[in-house]
Amino acid sequence: MNDDLRDRLRGAFRWTDPGPPADYLVSDRSGWWRDPAILDGLGPALAGLFRADRPTVVVSPEVTGFLLGPLVARALGVGFVEAYRAGARRAIAEPMIWAEVPADHRGDVQHLGVRRRLLADDDRVLVVDDWASTGSQARGLRELVGNRYLGTAVILDECPPAVTAELTIRSLLGGADLDPA
Numbered sequence: 001m002n003d004d005l006r007d008r009l010r011g012a013f014r015w016t017d018p019g020p021p022a023d024y025l026v027s028d029r030s031g032w033w034r035d036p037a038i039l040d041g042l043g044p045a046l047a048g049l050f051r052a053d054r055p056t057v058v059v060s061p062e063v064t065g066f067l068l069g070p071l072v073a074r075a076l077g078v079g080f081v082e083a084y085r086a087g088a089r090r091a092i093a094e095p096m097i098w099a100e101v102p103a104d105h106r107g108d109v110q111h112l113g114v115r116r117r118l119l120a121d122d123d124r125v126l127v128v129d130d131w132a133s134t135g136s137q138a139r140g141l142r143e144l145v146g147n148r149y150l151g152t153a154v155i156l157d158e159c160p161p162a163v164t165a166e167l168t169i170r171s172l173l174g175g176a177d178l179d180p181a
């Protein structure tokens with residue numbers, strides 16, 4: 001099952017060239033959500049990476065995480081909590097827990113926040129996202145949830161191995177699987 005899903009993920013992914021002055025390629029992940037077999041398989045596949053750790057809640061950063069996190073939460077039979085990026089929308093008028101996200105793959109420092117009342121002291125938190133590049137989102141959310149953190153499940157992990165190990169990141173694909181060369 002997962003081998004078929006990995007093949008589909010590789011096939012539906014594109015690197016796109018934004019053209020000058022950019023001298024880099026941009027990942028286009030939209031084909032992943034457009035393929036019904038991928039959309040059907042992603043939740044159970046990502047959930048399977050951490051099922052034995054018995055998560056009680058999934059937390060994901062906006063915006064792609066808001067698409068993926070609920071698929072994984074549903075596969076685990078648990079609920080989902082949004083982690084909002086500060087400044088991306090109107091302030092939420094409820095008590096929040098905030099954490100700084102160290103400079104990420106874009107070089108920006110951000111802040112992620114969740115509604116305080118949605119996390120219990122004894123929750124076991126699985127972070128879910130589509131992609132780990134530097135591990136900054138995972139690091140920020142680990143800081144935010146503290147010792148409730150179990151790990152992070154992503155579709156693709158291209159972090160240095162030491163970061164992957166430190167943050168307990170598990171993935172369906174590694175960076176070499178989508179090598180643009």
Ligand SMILES: O=P(O)(O)OC[C@H]1O[C@H](OP(=O)(O)OP(=O)(O)O)[C@H](O)[C@@H]1O
Nearest residue numbers: 063064104105131132133134135136137
């Ligand atoms: O490991 P990191 O360096 O933290 O990078 C990973 C983040 O980068 C992408 O987000 P992006 O900024 O493209 O936002 P999006 O979710 O709005 O697409 C991806 O969805 C992760 O959230």
